[in-house]
Amino acid sequence: MKNHVNIPIFIPHLGCKNMCVFCNQRTISGVCEFDISNVRRIIDDALATVRDGTEVEIAFFGGSFTGIDYNLMISLLEIAYEYIKCGKVTSVRCSTRPDYINEDILTVLKKYGVRAIELGLQSVDEDVLNKTKRGHSFLDEDRACRMIIDYGFELVGQMMIGLPGSTLESEIKTCDFIISKSAKGARIYPTVVFRNTELCELAMAGKYTPLQLEDAIERSAVIYERFRKAHVNVIRVGLCASENLADESTYYGGPNHPALGELVINRVYFNIIKEEVSKLNPKKGDNLLIFVSKGSLSKAIGQNKINKKKLTDIFSPQDISFIETENLNELEVSVGLRERK
Ligand code: SF4
Helix, strand or coil: CEEEEEEEEEEEECCCCCCCCCCCCHHHCCCCCCCCHHHHHHHHHHHHHCCCEEEEEEEEEEEEEEECCHHHHHHHHHHHHHHCCCCCEEEEEEEEEECCCCHHHHHHHHHCCCEEEEEEEEEECHEEEEEECCCCCCCHHHHHHHHHHHHCCCCEEEEECCCCCCCCHHHHHHHHHHHHHCCCEEEEEEEEEEEECHHHHHHHHHCCCCCCCCHHHHHHHHHHHHHHHCCCEEEEEECCCCCCCCCCCCCCCCCCCHHHHHHHHHHHHHHHHHHHHHHCCCCCEEEEEEEEEEECCCHHCCCCHHHHHHHHHCCCCCEEEEEEEECCCCCCCEEECCCCC
């Protein structure tokens, strides 16, 4: 399989007339101003670090790309398309909102080599959409997903965990909706509270409780595993380290951990292993054998061996051995027992 690299171009909030309660896009992208004259330099700098044979995609992320000024959007697409025509870049992806998808937009995106559209759905629950002031309905989401697929784009669904009014049940519904729309990929964002947002005001007034890290890990792991079973590629869990999470002046509360994605994968492994071992109904003092794919040992054992410790507490084995094998893929687990002699 070819290596794949995204060259992200952040379009801060320019495209969005909304102000979702959780969003301070200028804070998230770390960019206040946008200067189109920098775009070629960003792309060239990134290309200079890419090895031959790598599949390169220009990614217009940040605000709502298809909602920015039309001429600016075309100018950006034209720049990207120049790189596609000379073979330096394979394709383009962009992120946007469901209500900024229509036939004209999709026709233009197709013309300029856009391959994938990442749709910020966040939730399919109308109550959550209202409480977060998303400014669109579930029907907008349904229509946009259908159109994106009908036009032959790759769909990536972005969803959030722990929004106001959201529960694990509603998050599972959002996950299942994304799966049902034949999405190729998904991003899972546990809700982080940034300063200068309405969500921060709600949190300070005691009207919203930010997710604890542990809840964010468990809920994200449940959603991750659901996507995995449906063969939807989870591209990312949590915001990037560059997204000002460490900065006290922008971050207020919520699950803020530099390795959140890793912790979620550790938890997915734990949940799978626990389920598989339970089926074996082991006796106290048995030896547990846990087989995982090559390179997955540390993810399966967990940070600070947390998974091993928890499995020991639950099943009281004499010993647990984690063994790598060529015969399994990532996040596949096989378990066995060796009875105590
Ligand atoms: S739609 Fe996106 S960019 Fe616009 S306010 Fe909401 S989260 Fe921010």
